[in-house]
Amino acid sequence: MGDGSGNRWSRAEWVQQYDLLGKIGEGTYGLVFLARTKGTPSKSIAIKKFKQSKDGDGVSPTAIREIMLLREITHENVVKLVNVHINHADMSLYLAFDYAEHDLYEIIRHHRDKLNHSINQYTVKSLLWQLLNGLSYLHSNWMIHRDLKPSNILVMGEGEEHGVVKIADFGLARIYQAPLKPLSDNGVVVTIWYRAPELLLGAKHYTSAVDMWAVGCIFAELLTLKPLFQGAEVKATSNPFQLDQLDKIFKVLGHPTLEKWPSLASLPHWQQDVQHIQGHKYDNAGLYNVVHLSPKSPAYDLLSKMLEYDPRKRLTAAQALEHEYFKIEPLPGRNALVPCQLGEKIVNYPTRPVDTTTDLEGTTNLPPSQTVNAVSGSMPGPHGSNRSVPRPVNVVGMQRMPPQAMAAYNLSSQAAMGDGMNPGGISKQRGVPQAHQPQQLRRKEQMGMPGYPAQQKSRRI
Amino acid sequence: MIYTAIDTFYLTDEQLANSPSRKDGIDEATETTLRIYGCDLIQESGILLRLPQAVMATGQVLFHRFYCKKSFARFNVKKVAASCVWLASKLEENPRKARQVIIVFHRMECRRESFPMEHLDLYSKKYVDLKMELSRTERHILKEMGFICHVEHPHKFISNYLATLETPPELRQEAWNLANDSLRTTLCVRFKSEVVACGVVYAAARRFQVPLPENPPWWKAFDGEKSGIDEVGRVLAHLYSLPKAQYIPVCKDGDFTFSNKSSETKSQSTPKDVPQNSSPADTDNSVPKGAQGEANTESNGGKGAMVNVAIDKLKDSKRSDDESKGMSTEGEARDEPILKSKADHIGETRRNRDRDRDRERDRGRERDRDRDRDRTKSRDRDRGRDSDKEREREEAERDKLKDRGHRSRERAKDSGHSEKSKRHSSHDRVSYSSREKDRHRHH
Numbered sequence: 007m008g009d010g011s012g013n014r015w016s017r018a019e020w021v022q023q024y025d026l027l028g029k030i031g032e033g034t035y036g037l038v039f040l041a042r043t044k045g046t047p048s049k050s051i052a053i054k055k056f057k058q059s060k061d062g063d064g065v066s067p068t069a070i071r072e073i074m075l076l077r078e079i080t081h082e083n084v085v086k087l088v089n090v091h092i093n094h095a096d097m098s099l100y101l102a103f104d105y106a107e108h109d110l111y112e113i114i115r116h117h118r119d120k121l122n123h124s125i126n127q128y129t130v131k132s133l134l135w136q137l138l139n140g141l142s143y144l145h146s147n148w149m150i151h152r153d154l155k156p157s158n159i160l161v162m163g164e165g166e167e168h169g170v171v172k173i174a175d176f177g178l179a180r181i182y183q184a185p186l187k188p189l190s191d192n193g194v195v196v197t198i199w200y201r202a203p204e205l206l207l208g209a210k211h212y213t214s215a216v217d218m219w220a221v222g223c224i225f226a227e228l229l230t231l232k233p234l235f236q237g238a239e240v241k242a243t244s245n246p247f248q249l250d251q252l253d254k255i256f257k258v259l260g261h262p263t264l265e266k267w268p269s270l271a272s273l274p275h276w277q278q279d280v281q282h283i284q285g286h287k288y289d290n291a292g293l294y295n296v297v298h299l300s301p302k303s304p305a306y307d308l309l310s311k312m313l314e315y316d317p318r319k320r321l322t323a324a325q326a327l328e329h330e331y332f333k334i335e336p337l338p339g340r341n342a343l344v345p346c347q348l349g350e351k352i353v354n355y356p357t358r359p360v361d362t363t364t365d366l367e368g369t370t371n372l373p374p375s376q377t378v379n380a381v382s383g384s385m386p387g388p389h390g391s392n393r394s395v396p397r398p399v400n401v402v403g404m405q406r407m408p409p410q411a412m413a414a415y416n417l418s419s420q421a422a423m424g425d426g427m428n429p430g431g432i433s434k435q436r437g438v439p440q441a442h443q444p445q446q447l448r449r450k451e452q453m454g455m456p457g458y459p460a461q462q463k464s465r466r467i
Numbered sequence: 468m469i470y471t472a473i474d475t476f477y478l479t480d481e482q483l484a485n486s487p488s489r490k491d492g493i494d495e496a497t498e499t500t501l502r503i504y505g506c507d508l509i510q511e512s513g514i515l516l517r518l519p520q521a522v523m524a525t526g527q528v529l530f531h532r533f534y535c536k537k538s539f540a541r542f543n544v545k546k547v548a549a550s551c552v553w554l555a556s557k558l559e560e561n562p563r564k565a566r567q568v569i570i571v572f573h574r575m576e577c578r579r580e581s582f583p584m585e586h587l588d589l590y591s592k593k594y595v596d597l598k599m600e601l602s603r604t605e606r607h608i609l610k611e612m613g614f615i616c617h618v619e620h621p622h623k624f625i626s627n628y629l630a631t632l633e634t635p636p637e638l639r640q641e642a643w644n645l646a647n648d649s650l651r652t653t654l655c656v657r658f659k660s661e662v663v664a665c666g667v668v669y670a671a672a673r674r675f676q677v678p679l680p681e682n683p684p685w686w687k688a689f690d691g692e693k694s695g696i697d698e699v700g701r702v703l704a705h706l707y708s709l710p711k712a713q714y715i716p717v718c719k720d721g722d723f724t725f726s727n728k729s730s731e732t733k734s735q736s737t738p739k740d741v742p743q744n745s746s747p748a749d750t751d752n753s754v755p756k757g758a759q760g761e762a763n764t765e766s767n768g769g770k771g772a773m774v775n776v777a778i779d780k781l782k783d784s785k786r787s788d789d790e791s792k793g794m795s796t797e798g799e800a801r802d803e804p805i806l807k808s809k810a811d812h813i814g815e816t817r818r819n820r821d822r823d824r825d826r827e828r829d830r831g832r833e834r835d836r837d838r839d840r841d842r843t844k845s846r847d848r849d850r851g852r853d854s855d856k857e858r859e860r861e862e863a864e865r866d867k868l869k870d871r872g873h874r875s876r877e878r879a880k881d882s883g884h885s886e887k888s889k890r891h892s893s894h895d896r897v898s899y900s901s902r903e904k905d906r907h908r909h910h
Contacts, residue, residue, distance in 0.1 A: 063564060064553065074558075
């Protein structure tokens with residue numbers, strides 16, 4: 007079986023450009039593998055496999071959407087999609103990403119469980135700075151991520167891009183420039199601990215501010231090494247209202263008021279569930295007590311503005327980058343893991359376990375006779391990728407990245423889309439009959455435009 | 468402001484003229500007909516699948532983009548149309564099952580091509596093969612698009628433009644309908660959405676004789692260009708001058724059907740083919756059977772080969788007509804079968820259209836029960852307009868049928884107009900196309 011399987015896979019042409027090392031994770035969409043490119047210099051690649059649905063309904067819409075979005079964007083702090091392979095034999099789809107060794111979840115867990123020490127200021131600031139840089143880029147291109155959480159924020163391992171942050175997992179991302187339907191039609195989004203209050207109260211229309219709330223939660227988690235609002239999710243219904251999560255938020259930030267959040271009255275669940283909400287009373291509410299920051303410090307000011315209840319007053323990513331916090335020492339840097347100051351101690355974070363017995367089909371085989379070196383240099387066993395610590399609760403039905411997300415390592419030119427027969431066959435058509443105004447001008451106009459007139463909603467195209 | 472690659476799939480006129488289909492020997496008129504036919508399939512199937520119009524709009528744009536990269540001779544128009552509407556339903560977040568798409572396309576094919584209405588066995592090999600073809604074609608489309616399938620539609624801009632120009636409310640629906648019709652053409656791969664939006668706004672304003680400001684020119688405020696706007700009007704006028712698009716088999720690998728009967732029929736007729744190259748002729752024969760019989764009679768019981776030769780000559784004559792764009796110089800004896808063939812063709816077209824309209828009316832009646840919903844009202848209004856347009860077209864063709872002598876005179880007129888238009892300036896050309904459109908609507 008193993009030999010046969012190996013032979014079969016070696017027939018797929020696109021597989022031959024990689025040395026497959028093993029499985030590093032799995033999720034509802036399929037599996038994630040670690041591989042290295044052949045040739046010099048070799049680099050690490052994470053291959054994310056989208057399996058064909060049982061209904062045989064062709065390419066997964068989530069995969070199409072993720073590829074579509076990642077093909078459109080290029081930024082140092084966003085994961086790089088290196089290639090897409092379509093396997094004709096079983097119609098499965100493989101996305102090749104530059105591999106990132108670390109993610110914020112693992113970094114936080116390492117400090118909490120192993121070092122029992124907080125993350126140093128330089129690293130926190132640099133991680134946040136780069137995350138905001140990538141997010142500002144996404145938002146300026148009308149893209150909402152909608153699933154920001156520590157496990158989706160990757161950090162590159164040793165190499166040319168050591169310590170660079172990469173935003174990953176665009177399965178829930180959307181372009182929200184004049185959407186034809188309310189974004190809430192996509193159902194419940196954002197993992198619950200990082201979900202903004204307007205989402206929890208059933209907002210039909212929301213903006214990129216939901217991403218900034220999640221960043222605020224991540225910032226606090228980097229400071230305290232534990233999730234800021236750790237509510238229990240009721241999964242039975244598709245009801246966006248989650249009393250426990252809101253309770254956790256109000257306990258820290260206090261009750262929202264119409265005075266501070268005027269559009270609160272129009273949120274469906276503020277009206278319907280106001281008795282549940284008002285029934286609780288919160289004493290000693292104060293964000294500074296939880297994160298142990300002086301209310302006068304720039305870090306506290308930045309955090310509190312990210313966790314503003316009113317989405318319209320919440321800080322944007324671009325505004326956050328201009329905040330005083332990033333202008334005081336220590337200044338943020340490109341390598342978030344290696345402080346510039348000589349006095350600080352460098353932390354060596356562990357690498358991900360690799361399950362070398364699983365092939366691209368997802369079948370566990372006996373190890374091949376030839377030795378395959380795992381990246382980590384050690385393998386706990388068939389269950390190496392399992393985690394002993396419980397993860398944040400995932401929303402039912404949402405496509406998820408595995409615990410180990412993927413991201414870029416080593417800059418490389420973006421390869422063309424390919425399948426087994428025609429790896430480099432795709433080329434973009436780009437020709438306009440007449441000269442026209444630059445796209446930038448038009449994009450700016452779009453940015454400045456107010457919301458589209460209400461009459462458009464009632465009309466179908 | 469960071470520029471992204473979104474909305475970059477545009478071609479020059481030269482690239483369109485040298486399309487992959489042209490390189491495979493498919494002439495421009497045939498490719499145009501097949502593009503319209505494919506878009507008709509996408510639109511109708513979307514209605515049957517109860518998809519929002521945005522899905523059909525996206526599907527039609529993907530359809531046009533795909534055939535800018537691939538030939539109609541190598542990818543059957545019915546397969547691609549089915550996969551485009553299926554893919555668009557995923558992209559626009561209204562996914563439909565492959566089973567639903569196949570059932571709808573199978574039924575549409577039986578109706579449009581007069582195959583016996585049969586039940587599609589979901590456990591037959593035919594169905595499994597169709598499903599595989601749908602997935603395979605979907606992957607081809609994604610691959611050719613490089614997985615970049617963002618589509619921006621002119622509809623987004625129409626309401627804003629009309630509001631800014633402070634035009635009467637009746638222009639909105641007219642511009643909307645024109646934008647929907649523009650999707651059947653290659654305007655979406657030639658001009659940005661803003662230009663198409665300006666073009667349909669302009670055409671609607673001319674239709675209702677509403678003046679738009681020209682000093683300064685109104686289109687400059689909307690990223691439009693006069694030449695592009697004029698071209699939009701010309702292309703739409705040309706679209707409305709065409710008869711209803713019919714399926715034309717052009718695939719090198721033989722014809723494709725969703726239905727079983729046609730396959731069986733074709734396999735039976737295959738042994739009867741004497742010359743190899745007459746296969747397309749046979750396929751063409753199957754449509755107007757009466758014409759074929761008459762042709763046989765008129766040729767005095769000529770042999771099959773002679774009939775095939777004659778039909779080939781007719782085809783050559785048609786092609787040369789297209790090339791020279793002049794009147795046919797055929798003798799009167801040969802004109803007769805052409806006329807009869809057209810008559811039968813038009814009759815059949817009308818029958819098909821009647822059936823389509825009946826179906827639409829039934830659906831409208833069902834929807835009328837939900838009168839409380841605004842969307843339903845808007846939809847009914849829109850559908851009514853489409854029905855009106857079809858009626859206009861039908862009446863126009865009925866007039867043609869009634870007066871054959873008049874038609875020859877009209878042909879002379881058309882010839883004169885085409886000669887004149889070559890010498891006119893762009894402004895005059897606009898005037899010409901506007902007149903053409905008015906005449907079309909007047910009928």
